[in-house]
Amino acid sequence: MSQTPIFRAENVSKAYAGHVAIENISIEVPKGSIFGLLGPNGAGKTTFIRIINQITGPDTGSLWFNGERLEQKHLHQIGYLPEERGLYKKMKVGEQALYLCQLKGLTKKDALQRLKYWFEKFGIEAWWHKKVEELSKGMAQKVQFIVTVLHEPELLILDEPFSGFDPINTNLIKSEILELKKKGTTIIFSTHNMGSVEELCDHIALINNSRVILDGEVGEIRNRFRTQTYDIEFKGSMMDLGNSLGTYGELLNHDSDEGALSARVKLVNGATTNQLLGNIMRSIEVTGFHEVIPSMNDIFIEAVERYNREKQMA
Amino acid sequence: MSKIGLIIQREYLTRVRKKSFIIMTILGPVLMAALFIVPVWLAMNEEDDANILVIDDSMLFHERMEDTEKIHFHFPEYGLPLDSAKSRMMGSEDIDAVLFIHKKIISTPAGVQLIYDKQPGINVIRYIENTLENDIETFKLAKSGINQATIEAAKTNITLVTTKLDEVGEESKANTELSMVVGLFSGILIYMFIFLYGVQVMRGVIEEKTNRIIEVIISSVRPFELMMGKIIGIALVGLTQFLLWVVLSSTLISGSQTLVQQHFAKQEKGTSIEEAMSRSQSLAPESEEIAEAKLNEAAVNELFSNIDLIDFPVILGSFLFYFLGGYLIYSALFAAVGSAVDNEADTQQFMLPITIPIIFSFVMAQVVINNPESTMSFWLSMIPFTSPIIMMVRIPFGVPYWEIALSMALLVAGFIATTWLAGRIYRTGILMYGKKITYKELWKWLVYH
Numbered sequence: 175m176s177q178t179p180i181f182r183a184e185n186v187s188k189a190y191a192g193h194v195a196i197e198n199i200s201i202e203v204p205k206g207s208i209f210g211l212l213g214p215n216g217a218g219k220t221t222f223i224r225i226i227n228q229i230t231g232p233d234t235g236s237l238w239f240n241g242e243r244l245e246q247k248h249l250h251q252i253g254y255l256p257e258e259r260g261l262y263k264k265m266k267v268g269e270q271a272l273y274l275c276q277l278k279g280l281t282k283k284d285a286l287q288r289l290k291y292w293f294e295k296f297g298i299e300a301w302w303h304k305k306v307e308e309l310s311k312g313m314a315q316k317v318q319f320i321v322t323v324l325h326e327p328e329l330l331i332l333d334e335p336f337s338g339f340d341p342i343n344t345n346l347i348k349s350e351i352l353e354l355k356k357k358g359t360t361i362i363f364s365t366h367n368m369g370s371v372e373e374l375c376d377h378i379a380l381i382n383n384s385r386v387i388l389d390g391e392v393g394e395i396r397n398r399f400r401t402q403t404y405d406i407e408f409k410g411s412m413m414d415l416g417n418s419l420g421t422y423g424e425l426l427n428h429d430s431d432e433g434a435l436s437a438r439v440k441l442v443n444g445a446t447t448n449q450l451l452g453n454i455m456r457s458i459e460v461t462g463f464h465e466v467i468p469s470m471n472d473i474f475i476e477a478v479e480r481y482n483r484e485k486q487m488a
Numbered sequence: 489m490s491k492i493g494l495i496i497q498r499e500y501l502t503r504v505r506k507k508s509f510i511i512m513t514i515l516g517p518v519l520m521a522a523l524f525i526v527p528v529w530l531a532m533n534e535e536d537d538a539n540i541l542v543i544d545d546s547m548l549f550h551e552r553m554e555d556t557e558k559i560h561f562h563f564p565e566y567g568l569p570l571d572s573a574k575s576r577m578m579g580s581e582d583i584d585a586v587l588f589i590h591k592k593i594i595s596t597p598a599g600v601q602l603i604y605d606k607q608p609g610i611n612v613i614r615y616i617e618n619t620l621e622n623d624i625e626t627f628k629l630a631k632s633g634i635n636q637a638t639i640e641a642a643k644t645n646i647t648l649v650t651t652k653l654d655e656v657g658e659e660s661k662a663n664t665e666l667s668m669v670v671g672l673f674s675g676i677l678i679y680m681f682i683f684l685y686g687v688q689v690m691r692g693v694i695e696e697k698t699n700r701i702i703e704v705i706i707s708s709v710r711p712f713e714l715m716m717g718k719i720i721g722i723a724l725v726g727l728t729q730f731l732l733w734v735v736l737s738s739t740l741i742s743g744s745q746t747l748v749q750q751h752f753a754k755q756e757k758g759t760s761i762e763e764a765m766s767r768s769q770s771l772a773p774e775s776e777e778i779a780e781a782k783l784n785e786a787a788v789n790e791l792f793s794n795i796d797l798i799d800f801p802v803i804l805g806s807f808l809f810y811f812l813g814g815y816l817i818y819s820a821l822f823a824a825v826g827s828a829v830d831n832e833a834d835t836q837q838f839m840l841p842i843t844i845p846i847i848f849s850f851v852m853a854q855v856v857i858n859n860p861e862s863t864m865s866f867w868l869s870m871i872p873f874t875s876p877i878i879m880m881v882r883i884p885f886g887v888p889y890w891e892i893a894l895s896m897a898l899l900v901a902g903f904i905a906t907t908w909l910a911g912r913i914y915r916t917g918i919l920m921y922g923k924k925i926t927y928k929e930l931w932k933w934l935v936y937h
Contacts, residue, residue, distance in 0.1 A: 227707040229919070246710075254707040258921065260700030265502060276494050277708040318704075 178241045180205045180329055180360045181226065186235030188221055195221040197384040199235070203329075203362060203377070208355055210375035210392075211364040212474060217381045219364050220257060223333055226362070227254050240328070250279040253327035257334045257364075259318055261306045268302035271321050278325040285324065292320045296346075311338050319347060323354065330354065331362045336370060348374065368471040378470075380477055387481045392470075399473045402441040403466040404450075407434065410458030418457040422450040438466065491709045492717045499692065499721025504728060513729055517737035528747060538612045540602075541583045543573050545591045548627065553619055559612055561587075577605055584608065587616060594624060667884035668857050674807050674880040675853045677730075678814050682846055682876070685726040685815055686822040690835065692718050693826030693918070702918045711915040716907075719819045723812060730811075806883050806892060813899040814876025817906050818842060824910035827917030828925045838930075849874035853881045860885040870895050872902025909934060 181203040188195045196218040203209045213219050224230045226237065228246060237244035239251070262270055268289070275285035293299045296316055306314055315338050323330060332351075336344045351361060351374060363375060371378065372392075379389035388395065403426065408415065412428055415437055419425060422445035428437040441450060451460065468476070503509055539560050544550050553561045562583065564573065570588055577583040585604035593600065600620065602613065626636060693715075696702045705714055825838040852874065856865040860882045869879035869887075875895045883892070916933040917925070 224703075224919070229703065229706050229711075249708060252707070254704070256700075256703040256707070258700045258703055260704075262502075262695075262701055263699055273494065273498055274704065274708070277491055277705065279708075321704075 177205055179203055179238075180240055181244075181362070182238040183222075183226075184236045184238075186222070186225060186232045186237065188225060188230065188232050194384050196225075196381070199381070199386050201379045201386060201389060203360060205360055206355065206358055207376040208351070208361045208363055208374050210371045210378035211362055211381065212366065212368075212371060212378055212470075213381035214366065214478060218384045219381055220333065222381070223254075223256075223331055223362070223364060226331060227252060250325065251328045253278075253322045253325065253330040255318065255322040255330075255332045255335055257337070259315075261314055261318065263307040264305060266302070267304050267306060267309070267317055270306065271317060271324070274321045275324050280325050288324050289320070292324065296320065312340055312343055315339055316343065319350070323350075323359075327359065329360050329362065331364070333364045334367075335363070336365070336367060366474075368469065368474055371470045380474065382478050382481050383485075388473075388477045395473060396467060396470075399468045399476060401466070401468065404439050404441070404447065405436060405462070405464055405466055406439055406454070406460060407436045407462035408454075408458045408460050409435065411435075412437070414457040415454060418454040419450070420453055421445070422453055436462075492713045492720075495709065495714060495717025496721040496724070499718050500724050503688075503722065503725045509725070509729065513732045514736070516729070516733045517740050520733075520737045521740035521743070525747065538608050539582055539584050540608075540612075540616075541573055541577060541586045542589070543568060543570055543586060544589045546589050546593045548593065549589060549620070549623065552623070553616075556615065559615055574603060577603070585612075589620070593620075594627060597624065664885070667860075670803065670884040671857055671860075671881040672853065674803070674810075674884075675850070675877045678807075678811050678876050678880055679846065679850045681726055681730070681811055682814050682818050685722050686818045686842075688722050688725075689719055689819040690822040690826035691832065692722065693823050693914070694829065694832055694835075697827065697918055697921075698831060706918070711918060712911045715820070715823050715911060715914050719816065719823060722819070723815055726815065727812075802892075803883055806896075807880060809896060810876040810880050810899070813896070813903060817872055817876070817899065817903045818846065820903070820907040820910035824913040824917065827914040828920075828930060830921060834924070845873040846877075849877040853877055856881050860887075866891070870898055872899045872906075875899055 179202040181201075183199055183201050186199045187197050199218075199222060201209075211219055211222070221230070225232050226244075228244065228249065239245075239248045242248075265273075271289050272282065272285050275289070276282060280288070290299075293302065298313070298316065301309065301313065301317070306317070309317070319335070322332075335347060335351075339347060348370070351363075355361060363371075365371060375392055377389070377391055378395065379386050381387070390398075406415070412430065412435060415428075415435075416425055419439065421443055422441065423439040424442050426438040426440055428435070430436075439450070441447070447463075451463065454460065537558050537560065539562060541562050541564060542549065542553060544563070547566070550566070551563050555561055570586070573586045573588075577586050584606045585602055585608055588601040588603065590596075590599050597620075602608070602616065629635070629639065696705070696714075709717075821842050825835055825842065828838060829835050849868065852864075852868055856862075856868060856878055859865060865878065865882060868874045869882055869891070875898065879887070879892070879895050913930055913933050923929075
């Protein structure tokens with residue numbers, strides 16, 4: 175991808191009185207991708223997102239939007255759904271949506287037209303004159319989502335977008351996100367819900383303890399975290415399997431469930447799957463063989479733990 | 489429309505459309521007018537008719553005590569013993585009290601009794617006392633050969649015409665009492681405005697914080713724009729309410745004034761005993777009475793001409809300036825307090841440094857008003873935190889223009905400084921949740937870049 179990334183951060187650091195929030199963060203968000211910003215609570219994700227939205231400024235480092243230095247004017251091209259989100263409770267839904275969209279630079283006329291489209295799409299036209307306090311939390315979240323995307327931002331930043339949604343609405347929002355991506359919107363997606371990361375993200379950056387400890391394309395990262403581990407289902411005896419592994423594999427664990435035997439084996443000493451299979455097939459009958467691919471959840475935990483270990487050693 | 493314009497519009501419209509705003513706008517002047525009307529109304533309706541049986545052993549007052557609208561005197565045949573008068577009172581609904589005047593009332597004024605079965609109002613008692621006192625005094629004076637006319641002629645009333653000689657040598661008359669009223673009233677209004685609307689700014693900030701809408705908004709506008717938009721929007725709400733109050737209360741007050749005047753006109757007929765006495769007893773020639781009336785008229789004219797002496801354009805202009813300036817300098821601080829807390833209950837600890845200067849200036853206003861040109865008054869009207877109230881108290885007495893200009897310039901500078909400081913606290917505070925903030929923390933926000 176030789177295209178200019180829509181957003182780039184270079185060595186961005188920010189300290190609050192007394193503690194470092196983020197340190198030397200450098201990331202590139204390719205145009206049209208869904209970029210997952212992951213990390214445990216308190217890692218510095220929200221601080222970093224606030225810096226992108228120019229709510230706070232970085233102490234050092236530079237930020238670029240579409241190849242230009244990030245400035246106040248770019249806010250109109252950014253949509254932001256914060257984790258701590260809400261609406262004016264006493265204000266009517268329609269009026270409030272209009273107000274928030276106008277603050278993002280839309281004219282009243284444009285805002286009205288687009289709001290109408292989205293309210294119809296979500297089937298919530300009837301809420302227009304209701305006060306926000308009369309809506310349920312999920313309903314308010316829908317309104318909030320609409321307001322976030324209404325000015326058709328080039329870059330959409332969603333901080334824990336699914337918190338507060340029931341599964342049905344989560345799916346609705348997910349499909350909206352994918353549709354926006356199709357239209358060319360780039361999305362930065364901050365979460366610690368790894369399931370949704372696997373489903374949606376093309377790229378991720380994992381932030382832990384104020385630093386990026388892992389970043390890249392999801393497929394590539396998964397490859398990096400493959401552990402040469404395989405699940406084998408077979409007929410025969412566990413003893414035979416164990417004996418036939420020889421120097422190729424190491425038995426991690428095993429299980430026998432109603433006569434069906436299975437085992438998890440890790441390749442060792444640079445052996446290939448063919449060598450392993452060739453060896454064990456002489457003693458047992460293999461009925462299933464597949465690689466154990468690490469889930470994002472495993473990768474997350476593994477990366478964080480590895481980082482913490484290294485830090486302790488140093 | 490610019491973003492700050494949008495914010496001002498929202499802050500303004502959501503507030504003026506609230507039911508509470510409309511209710512307060514209507515209720516405010518009604519309450520103010522009630523301050524004028526209720527006492528009069530109470531005075532008119534509070535008392536029942538009092539029927540008093542007069543047993544006058546001295547024979548001095550027989551048929552001479554004049555009835556009022558509510559008080560009626562009854563004079564039985566001479567020689568009715570007190571006891572039978574008492575039993576007559578107990579036996580009938582028509583008599584509420586018995587007034588017993590003993591024989592030697594002139595020499596020993598003590599011992600006059602009012603015996604009642606139904607407690608008479610304080611006004612009844614006072615009226616009887618006054619009537620007796622006046623009558624006895626007149627008798628005594630007459631005995632020593634002084635007639636009523638001589639006394640009236642001896643009465644003197646002095647009102648000083650205070651004249652200020654300024655540097656240019658021009659004389660300007662001043663009416664101290666009127667200046668006091670105008671000054672204090674303006675001061676009180678500014679005091680109220682700062683509190684009422686400053687607190688609204690604070691509440692607005694807390695609302696945005698607890699609703700968690702703040703982060704959505706400051707991803708579109710700068711925190712400072714949001715804060716200023718809110719402050720200006722609420723100032724406009726205040727001005728609107730103030731103007732509506734002025735219009736409504738002047739209508740109501742002028743209405744109630746006519747009511748008051750009517751009432752006093754009536755009362756005068758019934759209660760002005762002195763006049764009645766002098767009319768019936770004095771031998772004074774009519775010309776003197778006319779002369780006295782003319783003197784009164786002159787006094788009234790003097791008061792009205794003094795109203796002209798007060799420089800109303802300057803007062804009105806500076807009132808509006810200090811009204812807004814005072815609000816602005818404090819509301820930024822109120823906004824900062826709102827940003828530092830999660831709910832209104834936590835505001836207490838930070839409110840003190842804000843409320844102390846306001847209350848201090850309000851208290852000092854009463855001192856300044858008695859000595860508007862002292863050194864202390866000068867300094868208090870220069871310091872931006874006290875000047876809105878103190879200067880407004882001083883202005884009706886006449887303050888050199890350079891002092892007003894300096895005070896205004898300092899207020900503007902003070903406003904810019906506090907708003908800048910408050911903005912620094914605000915932009916950090918609005919994003920802090922669930923943390924008890926200390927003064928130390930606030931200081932860090934202030935100095936941290």
